[in-house]
Amino acid sequence: MSYTAVFAAHNVDFHYEQVPALRQLSLTVQTGQCVALVGANGSGKSTLLRLLDGLCFPAAGSISFHGEPLTAANLADNKFFLSFRRRVALVFQNPDVQLFNPTVFDEVAFGPLQMGWSSAEVISRVDAALEMMGIANLRDRPPYRLSGGEKKRVALASVIVLDPEVLLLDEPTALLDPRSQSQLIDLIQNWRGTSKTVITATHHLEILEDIADRVVVLEQGSVTAAASPQQILSDSELLLRANLVHAHRHRHGDLIHSHPHLHSHSKHEHEH
Amino acid sequence: MHIPDGYLSPSTCAVMYTGAGVGWYASLRRVRRTLNARLIPLISVFAAFCFIVMMFNLPLPGGTTSHAIGVSIAAIVLGPAGAILATSIALAIQALFFGDGGITTLGANCFNIAVVASLVSYACYRLIASNAPLISRRRVFASAVAGYLAINMAALFTAVEFGLQPIFFHDSQGVPLYAPYSLRVAVPAMMLGHLAVAGLAEAAITAGMVAFLQHADPALLSAASGGAAATTAAEPIRPNSLRRLWITVALLMFLAPLGILAAGTAWGEWSLSGETHYTSSSPSSALHRLASIWTAPMPAYAPPFVKSASFGYLLSAMFGVGLLLAGSLLVQKLWKRRSTAGSTP
């Protein structure tokens, strides 16, 4: 398979009201890759995803999608706008933000309706998406009667109904119970190996090997490392510095020993 | 002061719907033009916020509790157009979904609580705070006054709407068909409760929130500041549609008391001559005392009708009109100054 860059970000600067969020950030993502963006809170993961989705624009630098620059001017063009919105999908961390229609069906139908599809097509695609996410029974449910996991699945259904090429996921496992989490991971793994590009922002290190071929580490708005999950996970200095793990201190007799500690990660062994 | 179905005659409801409709139309146009689609979710969430705030029980000095509405702080943060829309939407949802509040009287409720209160709050706040820095005690004070006056003005309008019912809508036996109290009873009854209690609740919430925002997020207060607004685009403000709204409101207000006078029997429906039928001493003498606040200082050579209790109530209504008009004229002057000065950065 020949790779082409789906996203190319060069020296991107972005700030929220004078507070810098991204500094000179450069990143390239190839088509069909599964990338994990890791970083502590405030490192700029969510911001980057929003920039990649063309929801905000860099103060300096550039972002392009398959070579097309993502600018306000370009997105003002109707054709490009509709095409981009269909091909790139963002799932927000807080599902309530994404559920603003009266029922689940309406929610999933929102995107297709905006695309201008015919009623018949909308209905059949929505039903298919609901089936795929296993929520066909929630069709007429209003969003305030959904559990956290169900909300996430509705949010996912509402973006996959458009059959996007790129999926941007912002902390998808947050607020989910273990079973929903593993279902979500299964879903991402299904996308792996297809031509879909998946970029997941997370600080949930245990799932990195399952969901990504490549891990990009963000610290204070810049990329500081990019490598395979195994390489990143074994670099304890990096993990500590990037505030992705905490130092665990304990005593061995008279010795006070401290080492980076990642909870629930298979074995817990260290050298004395 | 939410009016349930059945208190106002259908014709009154129709008139109030028209008034509210003018408010909605002008506000929507303004939102469409200057504030763009981004404000749709913002106004909606603010409406939800108003709805929730209406359910907060506020303890007041003296041991009572009351409820605020949140329209005053909405006017300060969103501007009057946004506040009119947000509050109307909250009221509509109360009526249509929660079944709380009338549907025929939705127009009246929106006019009183959304339109009148928003405009009064915004005008007062702008007048008193004028160009004070965003983080200043003066703004907190201004917002308290704005909240207090806004609610009381809304209550006054409500009271007038009630009080006009028996005058215009009664059957041949003299039975009032809707709200059964004349102006002389309705106005003081409603105003006392709001001047003493509910107005304070709104003042407390409005001032409390302005103070809070001054520390937490002062940018939110800039929409109603003398300087640039945080949420609008860099465009000069063109107050045309709102000016028309002011004029309509002012006209309606003037016509109301004039209509009373023209109707002849009007205010004096249950005037002093009719009192001999039914008086129980305490209410009417208290009312007389209240009325005399206005009429007592009148000089001896003033015509006799000036001294009557009825005229005293008419004067209270006129005072409200005058306040509203003065406020609107001043706000307009401020807007003109702001747009000609080319304020935005």
Added chain:
Amino acid sequence: MSRGGAIASTLVGLSTALGNALVSETIARKPGLLQSLDPRVKLTGLLALVLAAALSHRIGVILALWLGATVLGLLSRVSLPTLATRVWLAVLLFTGVIALPALFLTPGTPVLSSPDGKLHITEQGIVAATLLITRVETAATLTTLLALTTPWMQILKSLRSFGVPQEFVMMLNMTHRYIFVLAESASQMLESRNSRTVGILSSAAQRAIVARTAGVLMGKSIELGNDVYLAMQSRAFRGDTKLLTGFRMTSRDFLALSGFLLIAMIAIWLGRA
């Protein structure tokens, strides 16, 4: 009152209102008469009956409409206890208290006088009070039936088909949606405050807590509003939404509509001056 009196009662108020809302969604999905009708028919028909009740000069006509509304409710799986607790008692308490002085203050022919001759209950007063109470009860019953038997989404779509501007419908919908989100936020904030206080809170302290909670809530509201706009844009929203309209009137709907309008017209005619 207890240490966080106003806060506690606010919490109760919030959860009651939301609880009621959820109950109404349940009723809206039951197989009943009103539930089976096109929502536009319900909106028009029930409002026509409210108008008839509002226009009537005769208590008898209003009472008949009230009875009819109750029967409609029973046929729509809305039980008498539900109507009584949600509508009738509250109206009686509120409007009853308001109407009471009218007995004394309305001028007219005295029916009952106090021994010292100063207080009179007039015939006109009794009629006025009764008219008010019955009107309010009837209208409230009808509007509550509308709310209970019609899912919110359908109310919105009918409003749209009646020509309410699209922005309004969108805002109504989103507001409704976020009322539940914010209510939960507010409840959580107040609950955590409540559980962290020891001893009795002064009125001023409670006021401060409520104002602070309102302030934080507003901040969250605005942030939520901004984020929602981003989410909408992400799904190709640019100012106008297209809705799937799905209403089709069946002959049963036409029949019901004619029925409503006929009854309303008869009632208006019978209740005329």
